[in-house]
Amino acid sequence: MALAAQPQMPRVWRAETKPHKFCPGCGHGIILKALGEAIDALNIQERTIFGCDIGCSLLSWDFFNLDTIQTHHGRTTPVLVGMKRVRPELVVVSYMGDGGAYAIGAQHLVSSAVRNDLVTIIVVNNTQYGMTGGQMAPTTLPGQKTETTPYGRDVKLTGRPMLGPELVAAVAPPGAYVARGSIANVVQLKNFIQKGLLNQIEGRGIAFIEALSACPTNWRTNAAETWRFIEKEMAAYFPTGELRTPGEVKNGQVGEGTPDAPEH
Template structure:
């Protein structure tokens, strides 16, 4: 087993290499999260909840207390933990299906209640684990297993603008951003700010991470990055959407 030199300290060495497909973006998002946890020195305080879908493969990823939950239900599980023990720092890790489809009511309600948790949602525009079906984030014209002729926005809707929605409904104190695995430094900073926002007790914090799924996109390395940086960027704008308090301007 080879250990990458850049592996964050809070990663669990025994469970590496990880279980994600080659080229998957999850490893990158979890690397950004790991770096943020290390920099904040909160490994012993974090409780990590992972959803169903490819995100579940992170159930033993960190040397951090971890609960693998049900599809869409990670927000309420970590909400329950946080409400019962406010001393821990709760991270809910999910995919776009878990957050925007089956668990959308939980995302909406966690946001409107300004739950002091951090939700990280990985957007790869389709359901990965179940074999590449159309997701709320699938782009118009994008081919998936359940939109084999390309997503027809007229009959199946347009890609969910998750951070935009959360920013619109969350009260003051919430932190909302959309990052991308194509800009790891920025993504790590967003996640770090999201964790800090929870630690400060300000409110809900939400980071959508634009990610990669070469397996279901059926793309080679070059086309995978092209899919993210050309196609996805058209629909999903990277940046901070809501920053609490006096830092509001900085986020614009």
């Protein structure tokens, strides 16, 4: 019996590649749907370039009806920055996991933020390296068990989890947009991504959005445990919300391209 109502998918999605290749319960599909809906809302499909990293994020290589490039691990952002500089009329999206962004790709992230590059970067934070078996990542929580921390992450030995948006917000010039969303609040996440795309389109500066995500396969959690971990444990350490907006006053300066900046 056919369903009376068919699910609404983004127009920019490539239908023949669905169902997608991600594991059951993975948050990537939710985040990519939010990105697709944001692209649809802004009607920028014809000029958007999507770049994905090595790792679980590479499974998005055929997700969209967009010109797409898959890069070496951690190098997605500089590749997209190069495209933007050669073709400034394009809208470029750099999509990667927390390992690609905060480990091997950390130097590119910091440099891009300092330069205030006109790119939109989306980082999926699931607290571990998903594709290679669930090892400790820069975002693994204190005490969290992984394949390489079977007794829990010891912050005295490995340091504390990386706070990516907080780092970008601290070093980026005025005009940057920085936010952290979660698959637990898809409407808010889509809003953050859409604002990030607009920040690039309007020439204000870099846009950086981290998305709290799920990996029940490597977490070895059921549905209830998965959502508790995202909504309680992850959100307690990685608070969601906007960290920087273009109208924010920083060091006595107002973000460029924002005519009605709020007073502080």
